[in-house]
Amino acid sequence: MPLAPLTLPATDAAWLAFLDQRLTAALTRAQDVVTDLKDGASRSALDALQAWNSGDIGLGEAGGMASLFAEVHPDPDVRERCERASQEVSKFLTARALDRPLYDVLSALDPAGLDGDARRLLERTLRDFRRSGVDQDEATRERITAIQERLTVLGQEFGRHIRDDVRTIRVTADRLDGLPADYIAAHPADADGLVTITTDYPDLIPFTTFATDAAARRELHTAFLNRGWPANDAILHEILDLRHEFAGLLGYADWPDFDAEVKMIGRGAAIGEFIDRIAALAEAPGKRDIGILLARAQQDDPTKTALTAADSGFYAERVRREQYDVDAQEVRRYFAFPKVRAGLLDVTAWLFGITYVEQPEVPVWHEEVTAYDVHRDGAIIGRIYLDLHPREGKYKHAAQFSITSGVDGEVLPEGALVCNFPTGLMEHSDVVTLFHEFGHLVHHILGGQQRWVRFSGVATEWDFVEAPSQMLEEWAWDGAVLASFATDEDGQPIPADLVAKMVRAHEFGKGQKARTQMFYAAVSYGLHKERPADHTAFVADLQGRYDLLARLPDTHFQAAFGHLDGYGSGYYTYMWSLVIAKDLFGAFDPADLFAPDAAGRYRDQVLAPGGSADAADLVAEFLGRPYSCDAFGEWLSS
Incomplete structure (x- = not known):
């Protein structure tokens, strides 16, 4: 019998009961697995891992639904229930990770006879236990438990203050x-x-x-x-201090050292080295860009000596319009939201050999949400939800949320794309963002056909996660791709010469933008490394060192920098991933981005394996060599 997606509640009144039932059942299932594994019965390594997998399937569903609906559901009571559910899941995960008898059972398993994927699962699971502190003494484990539970609450408060402010x-x-x-x-x-x-x-x-x-x-x-200020200041201090304490209890010098160990970058210090390397590469291009912007600003105000973030977008648009003959208001005529959404689905369907079937009768959490089943070779392989417009109480940024992680023969992968786009005409930058975020969603679905839920979907190293999405952005800049869906109100497609101008204009400012990204990365890394007493002064100093834009006075960027919770010290990953994305894109024919050969290999060799292999190995298989930063360096300096 083919697998079926989840059925969400059909009425507003049914949501709380639905979530209570699903969340309670998932946690009960996971607890039963823990109890069974510790019952003293003799089991093969494969049997034990299959039981472990069953528990993780339930936990993934509970955590996924709680995370999503805490951010998007229109009912405040549902959002509050899901925040509590996230705390319950986190509490269970912490307790399980510090369960020494359970660890002893798993560490005693004989891996002989396991295939490569199962052996990898066992190794990663045991590594997770050790990184959680399971081998520490009882007092340390108790302190770790308290830290982890407190961090969950603080992270929710930090995000809520940004969302609601x-x-x-x-x-x-x-x-x-x-x-x-x-x-x-x-x-x-x-x-x-x-x-x-x-x-x-x-x-x-x-x-x-x-x-x-x-x-x-x-x-x-x-x-x-200034969103989130001043409420998030004390919260951020506590988050940073608790993360540092946690890392120290496990023998790491600081949180970046702990955080980097399981990423491609490997070492905490390497984060700072990478930031400085990219900042150096971007220095000359960035100063060139900022000089052009400032010269244009001085035409309006001869006394102006520096630009801030309140100026950069405006004058970048002026330069694009006057020097590159690209008028964003002219461009946006071609990007009506309904056409863009349809075009995105058509392009990615062709690219990855899949089909989207809209499900208008499927229950959703808000009337503006649309649901699609994803098919490949005539069979359903997952379901996606698109929640793309702003509303009160909803998540303020753009992100993909997992609902269920796919397991071959057991669970279909399901995910939601959550954004905040206008319902009418879109800026082209919004179109690029939509392609980017959809890249995560399609990765979740295509990579969701795994035997082990641990490796399902976007389960690669965190500093590779953005690369597939950054590469998909390239399709939002291609003339033939855009002409397939970007039309004005008379149905005329966007002219090829206009797209060519847009691309040239887009290339302007990449040095300055890279320096701003390195400022953000330095904030993420530096706050965790140094834990300064005065966050605002510390961030202001970092902006002076890395950003080519001047600081707006009396602002507190870090209080509204939501990635400090989810990304921790690892915001560098956006640029690290971009280095790889530029290398990956070199395998495609820029004259024909609809060509199926490279796209099919990319789907099968990079996306479909999920986290079943190291990212560096997936990339090397696709490229036929290890990745390098040559393509990125050439792009940045051109």
């Missing part, structure tokens, strides 16, 4: 000068004659890109950078 500015209608007509129409003045602009992305990005009022741009971006 939607700030606004109120401006007179004349201060909307330069903005697109549809944006102005969507933001009418209130009874006081004032227009409210929020820090949510659909408001923020067009405003800071097009509004000619520099003071208004500055006011909005300042509000954006």
